[in-house]
Amino acid sequence: MDIRIGGDASDEEARVVGSALAEHVGESVTVYVGDAEESTANVEPPESESSEPRDSGGSGGASDHGPTEREERLREEIADIELGGPEKYKERLDDQGKLFVRDRLDLWFGDGGFSFEDGRFAGFDDWHPDSPEVEESDPNTRLPGDGLLTGAAEFEGRDIHAMANDFTVKAGSMAGKGVEKFLRMQQRALKTGKPVLYLMDSSGGRIDQQTGFFANREGIGKYYYNHSMLSGRVPQICVLYGPCIAGAAYTPVFADFTVMVEGMSAMAIASPRMVEMVTGEEISMEDLGGAQVHAAESGSADLVAEDEEHARELVAQLITYLPDNSDEKPPHSDSAPPARSPDGIDSVIPERPNKGYDVHDVIDRVADQGSVLELREQYGPEIVTAFCRIDGRPVGVVANQPAHRAGAIFPDAAEKAAEFVWTCDAYNVPLLYLCDTPGFMAGSQVEKDGILEQGKKMIYATSSATVPKQCVVLRKAYGAGIYAMSGPAYDPEATLGLPSGEIAIMGPEAAINAVYRNRLDDIEDDDERAEREAELREEYREDIDIHRMANEVVIDEIVPPSDLREELAARFAFYEDVEKSLPDKKHGTVL
16 A cells, blocks of 8 residues: 655654554555655554454455454353343242243343343442452352343334343342433433333342432432323333332332233232231231232222233233324224124113113224223223224223213222323323213212312313313213213313213202102102102103203214214314313312
């Protein structure tokens, strides 16, 4: 290679430049200074151990080289890290019915797990024999990744952030470097606007190492600050694979959706041992915070899976109703006919207002076949909250369930509905209310349980939702039930009625009893009293009949039941881009 440098360069400078270039490109270099015709320096490249020239960027050179010993050593270290914690803890996983964390990642994301991983070497110097700080390696003190894996993955065609606890490393407990990895993942999710999946299997904070990560500005407490910032911005989905205690239990309850695995998952503010120390109560982990406790009693579990594979299937379905973030709309799918014919809707709904029926029989005649995913099924069963599709479009369904407590709204059902509406609105999922309720339940116990507080939250969520809303009065719409179910005053795009519908302050029996009881009691003849009571009841029913409501333009339309699916599909399509706004304020005061 010939080069020419500036005319003011000395012979020594020419040799230095030539030597450096010869070493870099791996071939001889001839240096000319200024305009001179004679070369000032001729330099050969230094001999390497292989006596082969270095690659200068052309087609030769590097293709003849393999990985260096240094790279091979790094790969061996990575492979060692990926083996997880001490072997004795890995051997116990089968007895616990759970997968090793990296096998779990393969289940979720395919062979290889993450698309890429962050922080694999976290805590490396604390345990690995290659570390200069480890004098004698002990296989029982392995801390690969500090017990926490974080990275990016492709899940069902969607790019997501994901984390997973390694239960073989100190029971998946959290410590300083793992905490740092968790926080970075959350903060990056705020920037990318991509969903976050938490695969939790953690016993909580590592108590013997709490200094430096528990109460610090960038410690475990920041988890829940970040959860709060991510809430409503990107979907957060948490799957539990073991007993998540104390701080670890807050991640699933902060997530938008929580999946527990039957017989494996549990979460509680304190362990059974701690509960016994504090209260004297002896209780198992399953009875304290197992899947059924949180599915039926606390409402903290949205879905319960049969096993690890089923958990993945549930999340794979769940994510199809959700956008990547709050700036986007949910993905549409191909339309599918309903599981049952819409022609049967009117026959499903009993003529008698007080007779029970299963509202799923209506939903299955409106929703695309196979698209219904009910959340928190066992909690507050008087209201059904479910995702479905109508003509391929994701919709959140809030439906009174006359098969349970006549569809009256109890505190837990109101709470469930409020949170579901709030979540749907955050992620731009339109709402369908199917109303058949005698209203909010009355009585001393529900007052103690907070019926007014929870009812307030349901009405607030419905009032504040800016997504397209449709309300269908299936049968009864009594009392404040029509308010909570997005009736005419709550800015729905339409209030529709079926011919079986009634809207009133209360039902005929209660109304007659409240207004006419004294006058009826004054009628001495039993037959005459019964006849008069029937007349009053019929007059009252005429006033609250759906035809009267349509005549007074209280509702928008009475729809033939067989046409309901088609009517809803057309209205959701038409109002898909409707724009609504809330008053300019910091936020409301209802939580």
